[in-house]
Amino acid sequence: MTSSIRRPPIAGAIVPTVLAARLERFARHAMAALLALFGCLLILGHARAGDGRGEAVTPGAMQSGGLLVRNADGPGFTEAVRLGTDVYLSVSGPTVRGRITQVFRNTSDRWVEAVYVFPLPDDGAVDYLKMVVGNRIIIGEIKPRAEARAVYEAARAEGRRAGLVEQQRPNLFTNSVANIGPGETVLVQIEYQAQVRQSAGVSSVRVPLVMGPRYNPRPGADGADPVSNRAAMAAPVLDPRRYDKTNPVSIRVQLRPGFQLGEVKSAYHAVVDRPEGAGRFIMLTDGEVPADRDFELTWTAAPSAAPQARLFRERIGGEDYLMAFVTPPSAATAAEAPREIVFVIDNSGSMSGLSMRQAKASLLYALSRLKPGDRFNVVRFDDTLTKLFPDTVPADAGHLDTARQFVSGLEARGGTEMVPALRAALEDPRPEDAARVRQVVFLTDGAIGNDQQLIDTIARERGRSRLFMVGIGSAPNTFLMTRGAEMGRGTYTHIGSVAEVETRMRELFGKLERPVVTDLAARIEGTSADMTPAAMPDLYAGEPVVVAIKVAALTGTLRIEGRIAGETWRAELPVAAAIEGRGLSKLWARRKIADVEAERSLRRITGDVADARIRDLALAHGLVSSQTSLVAVDHTPVRPVGTPLTRQDLPLNLPAGWDFQALFGQVAQTRGVGSTSPAVGEGDEGRAVTLPRTGTDAGLRLAAGTGCLLLSLAALALTRRRRGMVA
Known part of the structure; x- marks a missing residue:
């Protein structure tokens, strides 16, 4: 059963019909005027937002979303260039x-x-x-x-x-x-x-x-700044x-x-x-x-056009330069030595989102490629680190299952203290073990400011380990990855999307599982030469030997040789057959600078000597360094x-x-923009989290809100009048 309740009329509330009609017309006109005013405010707001004058303002005074930079010489903000x-x-x-x-x-x-x-x-x-x-x-x-x-x-x-x-x-x-x-x-x-x-x-x-x-670590106890x-x-x-x-x-x-x-x-x-x-x-x-x-x-290259050896030449400033590319043959049939592999995975805040997914998928794939004779361990790090096992363990079903569960449960957070994790991976309790090849696979985006400290650590503590850097994400630190792999006598692999994980990791394991080309040496007969790299790296399947040379004359023969699976391999390139190239002198100088930096990292020369050599090379060849x-x-x-x-x-x-929120956390909520991880290690007062703060259309929204409120009041008054008439 339903019932209705009719309110008794309130004294004085009965309005004559003519007056009610006038009030309704007035309300309609008021609503139309308010709508017109509201439209004008919108147009005015957009016009002010687009004038681009960029005078000093405050975030609350902005009429539309914008990018503001704090003025260095006074109060307020300016719209950015x-x-x-x-x-x-x-x-x-x-x-x-x-x-x-x-x-x-x-x-x-x-x-x-x-x-x-x-x-x-x-x-x-x-x-x-x-x-x-x-x-x-x-x-x-x-x-x-x-x-x-x-x-x-x-x-x-x-x-x-x-x-x-x-x-x-x-x-x-x-x-x-x-x-x-x-x-x-x-x-x-x-x-x-x-x-x-x-x-x-x-x-x-x-x-x-x-x-x-x-991520920029704090200066050490001795006051030395690693960044x-x-x-x-x-x-x-x-x-x-x-x-x-x-x-x-x-x-x-x-x-x-x-x-x-x-x-x-x-x-x-x-x-x-x-x-x-x-x-x-x-x-x-x-x-x-x-x-x-x-x-x-x-x-x-087209299937029939892939070159195995090429030699290029350039004459500039009265001097001659060469650059050689030679791809050694593969040795896929050679016996594989058992391996000891330490996987290092970065789970710091910068890895949040897709990067963490890519890193975990890559490591899980790598675990699936281990063989019964291999030994392995997993190290994860942010501003702390965990070694899954105290030492490397056999790659059996039980240990692999434990590792998969550990990796699957990782989440990205915290700072990026990479050096302690690297040292933990390079720590070798059996440095004299010649029966196993020791390899370190390091998965990271490399988002640190103390790049050189990490490279110096690799140079001094690599021992018999070979370091393979795996760059994760859309913008990895390629300098750190490439130079770290060079100093660690390994290779660099980039994984830019989840779809690439299996392909790129398969390529990496193809290198890990095949013998390297070792004992590489290059020399030119018939003329004097200044060659770079000074120390030839080991090579992996499919990688070319790349040599840059400054020569006294374009004569003689370039000879490159090494050993593959115990057998000697040689290649010879007549200098007279070199084809014209461009920019070889600049690349030679850049690679010579890299040689000097390597000498510094290995502490074979002092910092002052290194700086002087780099300055002389850069000035002679017109390079920024x-x-x-x-x-x-x-x-x-x-x-x-x-x-x-x-x-x-x-x-x-x-x-x-x-993931911006995961990377900057609460700082992002209050400041709107940042430049380092929240766990930057410098305290809140020292964080390089920079304005602009949020610039909103606060004034426009206030006007819009006021207009909506007035419209609502007019509509409410009209409704009550109608109810009064019905009553």
């Missing part, structure tokens, strides 16, 4: 010439200095800087690092336009541009020379497009939950490999290519993409005397697949 990047690669045989063009636009009404941290290939020889402002073109010069910095700072203080490119790591650079005027656009172009990488018949070039936040250039390593990182991705990048590749091409592909970006002469022209399908993952292009920089200065002052200059650190995208 916009940025775009174009990458052009010209591949010619074994070398690639890269040209990076960056566009800085000052959207504010102030004179600014823009500072941008950007990655480059770890073997890239940076040698050219050009700035274009209006109709002014300014070309950079290589100078000793301190001198270049002094020249730049003097120009900045005097109001002259200036650019400075400094190396913070062999694969990490900073680009500073001073005195960008209000509304002004500055084009900065940087060029470098690099080597085409080859492995298992696949050639590749890689362009790092984003630098992941680095060189600590301040320069910090760069703001956008929270993708609050900001759109920035720094759009276009990429074009002119590919002339010197042989008939087979398959050409890009694993992480959609590309289109068209035939062009004897090569191809490749570009991004979408024209441009956000810089949130590294770009990699690979190609193979740890001891030299590129500086460009316009001699005409443009910033009026007394006008302040604001520094703006341009932000980076978070690498694709990284």
